[in-house]
Amino acid sequence: MTPRTDAPPPLQVRDVTVRFAGLTALDQVSFTVAPGTAHAVIGPNGAGKSTCFNVLSGLYRPASGSVRLGGTELTRLAPHRIAALGVARTFQNIVTTQGTVADNLMLGRHALTRAGFAASALRLPRAVREQRDHLARVREIAELTGLGALFDTPVALLSYGDRKRVELARALCLEPRVLLLDEPVAGMNAGERVRMAEVVREIRAELGLSVVLVEHDMGLVMRLADEVTVLDFGRRIAHGTPDEVRRDPEVLRAYLGTERADGEDAA
Numbered sequence: 001m002t003p004r005t006d007a008p009p010p011l012q013v014r015d016v017t018v019r020f021a022g023l024t025a026l027d028q029v030s031f032t033v034a035p036g037t038a039h040a041v042i043g044p045n046g047a048g049k050s051t052c053f054n055v056l057s058g059l060y061r062p063a064s065g066s067v068r069l070g071g072t073e074l075t076r077l078a079p080h081r082i083a084a085l086g087v088a089r090t091f092q093n094i095v096t097t098q099g100t101v102a103d104n105l106m107l108g109r110h111a112l113t114r115a116g117f118a119a120s121a122l123r124l125p126r127a128v129r130e131q132r133d134h135l136a137r138v139r140e141i142a143e144l145t146g147l148g149a150l151f152d153t154p155v156a157l158l159s160y161g162d163r164k165r166v167e168l169a170r171a172l173c174l175e176p177r178v179l180l181l182d183e184p185v186a187g188m189n190a191g192e193r194v195r196m197a198e199v200v201r202e203i204r205a206e207l208g209l210s211v212v213l214v215e216h217d218m219g220l221v222m223r224l225a226d227e228v229t230v231l232d233f234g235r236r237i238a239h240g241t242p243d244e245v246r247r248d249p250e251v252l253r254a255y256l257g258t259e260r261a262d263g264e265d266a267a
């Protein structure tokens with residue numbers, strides 16, 4: 001019910017390979033997300049970033065390799081089991097259009113609800129108390145993500161940027177120890193991007209969780225990430241701090257003609 005206070009375990013990705021028919025979408029990819037750090041996975045279109053995220057969250061099962069959260073192997077677990085272990089994700093495309101911000105965040109608490117359906121429906125005292133505690137925590141998460149003033153607003157009335165933050169807040173309602181952010185600023189305007197970057201920084205500082213980020217916005221990646229893994233055609237071609245990867249000749253080559261790894265568009 002209360003926020004998790006223990007440090008997140010390391011997330012270790014080792015030699016992960018994913019094949020679709022004849023195509024190797026991930027080819028023996030390895031990286032480690034150290035506890036409490038922000039780790040970005042970047043690369044040109046088709047590099048394997050989404051495939052990597054889908055492996056981490058249990059939507060895809062790799063042909064070989066392992067993903068371990070602390071001592072627990074994740075690759076054989078269903079997505080809801082992985083979420084229950086404290087790995088929550090957001091999705092690129094917003095699907096939320098129904099209910100208020102509060103309703104959506106309470107849905108994010110579902111997996112943490114102990115009182116059964118019958119107890120809740122009958123409004124038994126334990127269920128009522130649990131519901132009240134969840135609502136209080138959900139309100140805190142709304143404040144933390146800048147949604148406090150919009151708590152009772154229907155999601156359908158929100159701007160795109162605010163709705164993306166509802167998605168983020170809903171993932172936080174699982175009290176994750178590792179947060180997977182799939183293109184968190186895709187489709188946002190400049191102001192919304194800055195706001196989202198601030199929120200991600202704040203939630204990391206406040207909740208001490210690890211963040212794994214897939215993102216095309218290189219400026220955001222360079223500002224937020226402690227470490228960066230660069231994929232190209234399913235292979236890891238570089239790895240290091242933002243400063244190290246932005247100078248890496250392989251990375252510059254991979255991005256040539258698409259975008260530069262230093263956050264500037266290629267001329």
Ligand SMILES: Nc1ncnc2c1ncn2[C@@H]1O[C@H](COP(=O)(O)OP(=O)(O)OP(=O)(O)O)[C@@H](O)[C@H]1O
Nearest residue numbers: 020023024025043044045046047048049050051052
């Ligand atoms: N379900 C699938 N079936 C077949 N091929 C797939 C599937 N998902 C991804 N691929 C292929 O695997 C490769 C990696 O795709 P992926 O979506 O992981 O790349 P990405 O780096 O996320 O790209 P983008 O930046 O364009 O989202 C691509 O060649 C893609 O066409």
